[in-house]
Amino acid sequence: MSAAAPRPFAVAASGPLIGCVAVPGDKSISHRAVMLASLAVGESRVEGLLEGEDVLATAAALRAMGATIERGADGAWRIHGVGVGGLLQPEAALAMGNSGTSTRLLMGLVASHPITATFTGDASLSRRPMARVIEPLARMGADIIASPAGRLPLMVRGLLPAIPIRYTLPVASAQVKSAVLLAGLNTPGITTVVEPVATRDHSERMLRGFGAELTVEETGEGRVIGVRGEAELVPQHIIVPGDPSSAAFWTVAALVVPGSDLLLPNVLLNPTRDGIYRALRLMGGDIAIVNERETGGERVGDLRVRHSALTGIEVPPELAPSMIDEYPALFVAAAFAQGRTVARGAHELRVKESDRIAAMAAALGTAGVAVEEHEDGLTIDGTGGEPLPGGGRVATRLDHRIAMSMAIAGLHSRRPIAIDDAVPIATSYPTFLATMARLGASPTWLNA
Template sequence: MPHPTPSPREIFASGPLTGHVAVPGDKSISHRALMFSALAVGESRVEGLLEGEDVLATAAALRAMGAQIERGADGIWRINGVGVGGLLQPQGALEMGNSGTSTRLLMGLVASHAITAAFTGDASLTKRPMGRVIEPLSRMGAEFTAYPGGRLPLILRGINPAVPIDYTLPVASAQVKSAVLLAGLNTPGITRVIEPIATRDHSERMLRGFGATVTVEDDAAGKIIAITGEAELRPQRIVVPGDPSSAAFLVVAATIVPGSDIVVENVGLNPTRAGIFTALRMMGADITELNPREVGGEPVADLRVRHAHLRAIEVPAELAPSMIDEYPILFVAAAFAEGRTVARGAHELRVKESDRIAAMAAALGACGVRTEEYEDGLCVQGNGGGAIAGGGTVRTHLDHRIAMSMAIAALNARASITLDDASPIATSYPVFFQSLDLLRGETLVPAA
């Protein structure tokens, strides 16, 4: 799948950020809401779905396998599912774009159906490892023909009935866990996943809501998540909370720009996802939770954020699973802190949409921030709170989080920062620049 023509963007420093803003729906929950609805019998309704490119790729793939998925004029998505075991043979390749979540979870769905599916993606996705999903799904009976290194494009030949397995995650990955659980949905018996380190638990929460039998037990080996196969899922009404990963960019923006005082509304605060806010508070960020509540089984609150003086920390490695996608914006916050922030234990950053350790080291370096790169993380030398030099052109590597992180860094830089390509931002936060416009009252213009 070719990537759109690059869209450079030059971003200038901002005055204080003020006002209220809502972020798009949670990407992880949006993917799962579509998938589980597609496996229920009857009509499910989803409000607040993230309408980014990644989630739309999931919707297109599910349509290709028989689900009826439509967006109403009222913004509500209506999904008429095929039932567990009812996925149909797709007539063409499933185009996943840049979405690793779509790919890995859909591989799990297809694995226990007697159909064959080809998965393709863009230049970034074809570099990402799929072997970690191929291995357990192969043990369940699925067969794969993949590009060398277990990468896309690949062909998956599912099997029915599949074989239930007990599988211990070799790396902390909610995507691998969810892929095995989804394969287990249509597999006779009980499929178990053992995770030595807890990961985001949206799949377990939502599967229970749809009527699947899912148990979670603590054991000396970690958490044991078990799903009883051949489930019958009931249609649901789902309200998707705001994405904490998207909110993190605005939280850091208000923290580093003097005089700022904003409220980010409706932010999902699932404890398996909220590590970034823990780390920022450790650094001295002024983040207050307003109106805490529960939406669709997920904890939610509005976050009031005011400018604060940040202090460097050594980021606890145990936070990594709950903030793995937020390290790039944490590195930006560290650039404005007092002292050297060290983040280790985040090997997974090497195999995201880009090598996020190397990409952020290069991006920050191009803008005058000193870093030291480790195999499993980064050390960032903060400047004590003043503006960074800026003035660089950042290679985003088709990675939405690199692009957004450096756009935030530009808000307190002495010279403008240019993104070589801002278009990947549409994969997760299509209205990112509109949100910034709202808070800063200025217009951001593309570079010439």
């Protein structure tokens, strides 16, 4: 993310949200589509790619390592790959902006190529831990020199041939899993990842789609995923479905703003990513799936969401891996529910773009919500559907999801909710505020 000057804004209560909102392409799938297309031999076509700053950082890094990546006038992206093993030495440091996914997955790619790459990031990304990725990649033979506490900037010197390993994830992390599997693509033999708790499986689905030899076995240890190295990937035509994380903001908005009725077409409904919708239904949310279908090996559907009387619940902790990015939106829904919502078991929120537990506790408190912070989540006493008191200025902490979640909260508040910076939103949803304005809830720009 560029170091742009902060752009504070405020969101005030709106009327009902009515209409159709097509959300941007899924961020996780967009990252992986660019990466694997860059390793295929020949040209891939990607439609619906999320053109947020995070994905553009991935594309820029792969261009720097030899792939040809171009956006056509029709909005489709054409990617001519270099083949597995064909990544070239970048001439300069790879600027990752705010993207942890770009950083961790590209570290995996570099780890098994005979090149050296330096990764840099913005202030937020430079605070995030990379040790969990460094450890398995070092076991595969990569030489990694990081800043203190395993943070950016860091340098990865790849090894060819790398060493195939069997690695059990100490924490549930799709990014660590993916980094190891991507490193395994150019590693002789079979590289294996064991995940005791299942995480999002986009890497496995897309690796198979591009022709990698990959196995998945359910065992007493958990899911055991193996990829055979020295792979030859085949170009693909990919249509990226709508991002369920982006759709979650409008889902919560429609549920809490009286009279709302929104249709969200073509949303990814992968079972490792739909935890937010399961949790909201447990709270009484009226969320209907229309026209459910399969596209490119992924389950998608159109969501129709209508205003609902929500009830506080104890959020099942087993949902955490399938909704880890959506907790800020869930916390906002809980603020409008009847009674108390307890959301625990989400330790991972402490090391996202910000400490999202602390950030959301502070943000909701600023808006007048009764909230108690725990090491692994929050307890929130809701308003029973009444507007939040509002007022105050929320600190986003350079986190796009904090900014968007609290913007949604402002749509049903007695006083406008001010948010200190809109700039981080561009990392994942550049048209978010324009979409809000189209629905009749125009944000107001404030003085910095």
